[in-house]
Structure formats: C-alpha cells, structure tokens
Amino acid sequence: MVETLSTPAALRRPAWRRSPLTVAGLALIAILAVIALLAPLIAPANPLKQVLSTRLKPPSADHWLGTDQLGRDVLSRMIYGARISLLIGTVVVGLAASVGTFVGLVAGYVGGWLDEGLMRLTDVFLAFPALILAMAISGALGPSLTNAMIAIAVVSWPVYARLVRAQVLSLREREYVEAARGLGASAQRIVWQHILPNTLAPLLVQASFDMGGAILSAAGLSFIGFGTQPPTAEWGVMISEGRNYIATHSWLSLFPGLAILLTVAAFNLIGDGLRDALDPRLRGTE
C-alpha cells in the first residue's frame, strides 16, 4: 500500500503566498529585463538626443520623468540605463562565479599546499575594500564600463571560491563520490559530473545577492567617474549629472536612484527567498 505523506499546510500554499516578497522581487526583475530588451521599442525618445530648448523641464505629459540639463528625456535614459545595469550584474557575477567556482573546485578537491595557497590568495583579495581596489584597477586600466566590470569581478570572485571549496570538502567524502571513484571515474569526471552540480544551490543564492552588489558598485564607480562615461545613459552617471541640481531639479537624480534601489532590493529579495527555500531552518530568521 502506498502511504500518502501529508504536507504541512504552509507548503501546500502556492509559492506567491508562501513568499510574496520573493515573488515580487522576481516579478520586478522580469519587468526590468523586458524593459531592457525592448528599450529601442518602448523608449519615447533617443536617450542621447539633446534638445536645449526643453532643458530641465519637470515631469509632464510630454516627458513623464522630465528632461535633464541638456534637454534629454529622463525616462528614455532610465530605460536604456536598465540595459547597462543588468549587463553589469550579469557579466560581473558570471565572471566572478566562473573564476571563483574553478578556484574553489581545484582547492577543495586537490587539497594540500595548493588548497592552502589558493585560500590565502582569497584572504588577500578579501582584505581589500572592494570599492577602493576597484577604483585603483579602474584608474590603472583607464575609466570605462568594461574596466569597471573587470574591477568589480576581481574583488568579487573570492567569495565564490570559499563557498565552493567548503561544499567540495564535504561532498568529496560522500558515498556516491567514493562509489564513482571506486568505479574508476577520473578526477575531472567526478568534479564536473558529481560535485559541481551539488554546489550550485548556494552559488545561486550568492549570485542573487551579488547581482545587486555589482549594480551598486558599478553605479558608485560611475558616479565618481571611474565607470561608464557620459553621455552614456547609465543610472550612476545620471545621478552624478543631476547632483548639482539636487535642490532645484531633484527628479534628475531622484528617479535613477530609485531605479537602482528597487533593482538591488529585488535581487536581495530573490536571494533571501532562495536561501530560505534551500535551507528551511533559516526560514524567517533573516
């Protein structure tokens, strides 16, 4: 006879009721991704087009979020800015997670002096305050969006290396890994087919948080002149350009700042939700 296991009432509820904030975060990112993809179709104007006769106009029916000091449409610049922010998050997290995962897998699986050396290397990179090192790297390579992304990835990878190494250390002693080894599987096969897939869950949680962190850091670098360069429509650049008008034309900085806040909060909510889902002991404690 097949016994039906009764599930707790909380787990029978649909996902959006169990974790409405996570679902809200996912919805927000989905909307943002659509906006970013369809930017040329939905932006009401060219984000770079200057119309000096309509400069510094407050939000109105013609320009929903107003115009900036060069008469450019703020809403259009915000829409195009979403492209850059999502690109930054994806590239930085992709780079950092790939490098970090590789280092973590090698350190954890090989062990010994190589593990010790690689972990001390992560200690060194973790010791640098992220923005200061990123600023130094951006300064050395020259300020640009690409160099800012490289700089942020350089300071982000050690967390992934630590995370994956810790997972590998516990996984490599598991019975199924022993069995694969007993059957003569190569180290490469064991790592890629048996260990890596099981390290992905915590990586995903970290990646969600880091997407927001990368967007924040890149906007900060752009704000002080080490990231995306004007006239590109990027949220950090927009805040920087609006800073001299904060008391009189606050919308110039207000809207891009809100966009960063909402995007980063959405990624943080997704990270919280994923962490809770993957580790039910933590549910509601963070």
Added chain:
Amino acid sequence: MTLLSYLLRRLVGFVGVMVGISIITFGLSHLVPADPAIVALGDHATDAQIDAFREKYGLNKPVPEQYWIYVTNLIRGDLGISLRTRRPVAEDLHDFFPATFELSLMALVLSILIGIPAGVVSATARNRLPDHIVRIVSLIGGSVPIFWLGLILIGFFYGRLGWLPGGARIDKFIPAPPTVTGLFTIDSLLAENYKAFWSSVHHLFLPALALGYFSTAIIARMMRSSMLEVLNQQYVLAARAKGLRQGKVVWRHAARNALIPTVTTIGITFGSLLSGAVLTETIFSWPGLGRYATNSAINLDFPAVMGVTLLAALIYTVTNLIVDVGYHWLDPRIHHG
C-alpha cells in the same frame, strides 16, 4: 587550541596576507602605462633628475628587485611621494586619516545605537508591525546607493529645511580646534571649545547617517536572526518560567547572548565602512582618505591611491584579526581547529 597558539597562527596568516597585498599593489602600480619617473617629475625634468628618481625607487632594476625595494620602503613607512600634493604619501595619510576615522566611528556608533535595538524589537515582535517595519527599512538600507542617499539627505536637510550643514567638518567661521587626536569632536572637548564641538557634531550627522545606514541594516538583520535563535533556547524559557518580566528576559538574558555573533558583524562592518567613505566623503566634501583617494585616482596619482589601498587593507585585516581573537576570547565554547 589555546588562545596563544591561535593568536600566533593568526599573526603568521596576517603577515602572509600583508605580503600578498603588497604584491598586488606593486603589480597594479606597474599596470599604469606611463613612465612613473616622468609622471612624478613632470615633462620638464632633466635627464639627471629622472635618473636620480629611477635610482631612488629602483625603477631601472629588474622587477623582483624593484619589489624588494618597494617592500623595504613600505616597512620604513616610505610610501612614495604624492604626484598631486608633492608631499610624502605617508604624511598625507596621517593628515587625512583622522577625518575618515571620526566619520566611520560616528557611523558605527549610530549603526549600533539604532541597529541593535531595532533587531531586538523586530525579533520580539516577529511577524507583527514593528518587525515588518524593521525588515523593510533594513532591506532598503542594504539596497540603497550610498551616494544617492547622501545627495537626497543634503537636498532635504540642507537645501530645503536648512537644519543641517551639507558638507565640510566644521563651520567655516569657527576655527578648527588645536590638533591632539585629529578628531574634531574630541579635540574641541579637550580644548573646552563647546561651540566647535557642536559645530563638528552637526557636520558629522548627515554623512555619518548616509555612511551608517548600510551597516545599521546589516547589524539589525544579524541581531534579529541571532535573537530569534536565542529566544528559543531553554535558558530563556527557564527565565520566563521563573516569572521574570519580559523586558528583563529579552534584554538581560536573550540580547546579551545574541550580541556575540553580532559583534563579529560589527567588526567586519567597520572595515568595510572605508569603502563607503570613498563615496560619502565625495558627496559631503569631507576632507578624509576617501576623498583623497578619489582625487588622487582622478589625477592618476598612483603612489597616493596605492597608499590608501594599502592602509585600507591593513585596517580591514587588523580589524578582522581583533574581532576573531575577541570572539575566541568572548565565547569559550569556540575552539578553532
């Protein structure tokens, strides 16, 4: 492992990390595509001057030897000459550090004063209105761009209401107190100059609020989760069963124990405040290390940028070391293997 052997092991690790940090800053300095001697001395320098500069900093020697000269100079406290201020970088750091330290300290004090009670209230009122408020405010704190928050605070409290100053360390009509510690609040109190004291506290408030919001959010979240764990412990149940008042159970029994993991967070947060100081100081025209680093990087003044980077990494590593050793000492259950 005893505290002494743990301390020794950490100190060896500390030296290793510092060597690694010096290799990275040395490597970064060599990434700059310009000739450092010409950048330092300017286009009008004579060949003899350029040769003397190269000789002094070993720029004409093989890379490993250059690194060795760099490290021995570092150990002697010689971080090179700032290309922008034309002064030794070590002297610049000495002059700019107190402003950043005072700002970070004030930000940390605000974070602790707000974050810890917020976390405790949030945990004791779990899933009720105060909890929701604290969680939303913490979520915003962890997501808000610090430079944007600074601008909004300046626009509102300085631009619109005129309640608080929007930049600088002290009112321009009040002379800075005589330097003892370099911290204006402390130095003005030591000089019994209360006008200068209030002015410096006024000027500190907005930048410290902007800088401290992120750490307040982190501390509140940490305190909340740690309190939720502690509140389920049997000794808390026993305290309740004895009939102790709720306030006493929460603050005397639960919060004190929940503080231990939060202390680690506070320590790590202090190290990371320096990163935030770069942006906050730029917004608030705060004459500290962050603004110095930004202005130096804009002007490609690499000795200065590397000086700040090294100092920041040193502070972060030392803070972590102190926190870990403190944690080891505070909680006798921990035995580092």
